[in-house]
Amino acid sequence: MSAPAIETNGLVKTFKDNRAVDGVDLTVPPGTVYGLLGPNGAGKTTVVRMLATLLRPDGGEARVFGHDVVREADTVRSRVSLTGQYASVDEDLTGTENLVLLARLLGHGKRAARDRAAQLLEAFGLTEAAARQVKKYSGGMRRRIDIAASILNTPDLLFLDEPTTGLDPRSRNQVWDIIRVVVAHGTTVLLTTQYLDEADRLAGRIAVIDHGRVIAEGTPGSLKASIGSGTVHVRLRDGAQRPEAVRLLAAVLGTDVQTEADPVALTARAGVEGSDRGAAEQASRALAALAEAGIVVDDFSLGQPSLDEVFLALTDRPIPEEVPA
Ligand SMILES: Nc1ncnc2c1ncn2[C@@H]1O[C@H](COP(=O)(O)OP(=O)(O)O)[C@@H](O)[C@H]1O
Numbered sequence: 001m002s003a004p005a006i007e008t009n010g011l012v013k014t015f016k017d018n019r020a021v022d023g024v025d026l027t028v029p030p031g032t033v034y035g036l037l038g039p040n041g042a043g044k045t046t047v048v049r050m051l052a053t054l055l056r057p058d059g060g061e062a063r064v065f066g067h068d069v070v071r072e073a074d075t076v077r078s079r080v081s082l083t084g085q086y087a088s089v090d091e092d093l094t095g096t097e098n099l100v101l102l103a104r105l106l107g108h109g110k111r112a113a114r115d116r117a118a119q120l121l122e123a124f125g126l127t128e129a130a131a132r133q134v135k136k137y138s139g140g141m142r143r144r145i146d147i148a149a150s151i152l153n154t155p156d157l158l159f160l161d162e163p164t165t166g167l168d169p170r171s172r173n174q175v176w177d178i179i180r181v182v183v184a185h186g187t188t189v190l191l192t193t194q195y196l197d198e199a200d201r202l203a204g205r206i207a208v209i210d211h212g213r214v215i216a217e218g219t220p221g222s223l224k225a226s227i228g229s230g231t232v233h234v235r236l237r238d239g240a241q242r243p244e245a246v247r248l249l250a251a252v253l254g255t256d257v258q259t260e261a262d263p264v265a266l267t268a269r270a271g272v273e274g275s276d277r278g279a280a281e282q283a284s285r286a287l288a289a290l291a292e293a294g295i296v297v298d299d300f301s302l303g304q305p306s307l308d309e310v311f312l313a314l315t316d317r318p319i320p321e322e323v324p325a
Pocket residue numbers: 015018020038039040041042043044045046047322323324325
């Protein structure tokens with residue numbers, strides 16, 4: 001059996017008295033996308049920086065393809081790539097100039113460097129922008145050229161630290177397509193994200209991290225089965241009917257119903273494990289039950305659970321405030 005792409009045991013990193021990473025155990029199988037999901041300040045980047053040998057752990061251990069990140073840092077470094085760290089793109093150069101320059105620095109011959117640059121620009125949908133300066137790229141194009149630069153030499157393990165944060169939906173989709181292409185070529189990807197839907201779409205397994213600790217780990221399916229695959233949001237015409245609506249929804253959905261500060265609003269998780277019906281069918285039954293009871297509904301929607309809802313389900317409290325540095 002081949003070694004895991006990443007294996008950590010009790011990994012710790014402390015900044016002064018802040019245990020930013022507080023005993024993390026991870027096992028990442030090779031050839032997959034592994035999602036590290038957590039809010040701002042959870043410790044995701046600190047984990048990545050230790051795995052990429054940029055930061056020395058204060059406790060525990062970490063191995064990348066069986067190599068210790070401290071004792072065998074050079075070997076680890078030869079097998080990994082971190083977007084925006086090892087490969088930095090120059091804003092004043094064009095897409096082609098950047099990739100050719102970096103390929104030459106990595107030891108490719110002139111011809112091979114030009115070929116590799118053209119191939120990546122094509123694969124990442126940047127051929128038309130190839131001759132344009134990177135400072136004129138959109139946010140989505142910029143993320144794509146960053147990823148292209150980090151895989152000039154196909155790494156065995158690629159760290160993508162929040163590659164889509166702040167991007168519009170179309171650009172996010174393009175970055176997702178690229179991640180799929182990278183993995184199809186055999187690279188293992190450690191993806192950090194604040195979006196459950198992103199981890200759900202791309203990752204084979206997900207670890208949810210909170211205050212430097214893994215609070216849940218598993219496949220997206222198992223995670224969603226424990227927290228619900230959807231969330232029902234309801235707004236009533238008349239707040240006086242809310243207690244009755246809460247009772248009905250709890251009975252139909254089989255989950256707790258949250259009342260919100262807004263006196264006509266309710267939310268509840270749907271599609272939780274143990275129910276034999278899917279979230280959409282449960283939601284439509286809930287809506288029918290409200291109508292039958294004469295409760296007027298002004299707005300009703302079924303959405304993916306947000307990271308807030310994941311945290312509420314896993315920890316019984318909202319997303320933590322970031323610890324002030
Ligand atoms: N270089 C640093 N010096 C001091 N504190 C840091 C440093 N890097 C991160 N931290 C703190 O460690 C915690 C985790 O940060 P980080 O790993 O960046 O979280 P995430 O990437 O999940 O947003 C935060 O409380 C952050 O303020």
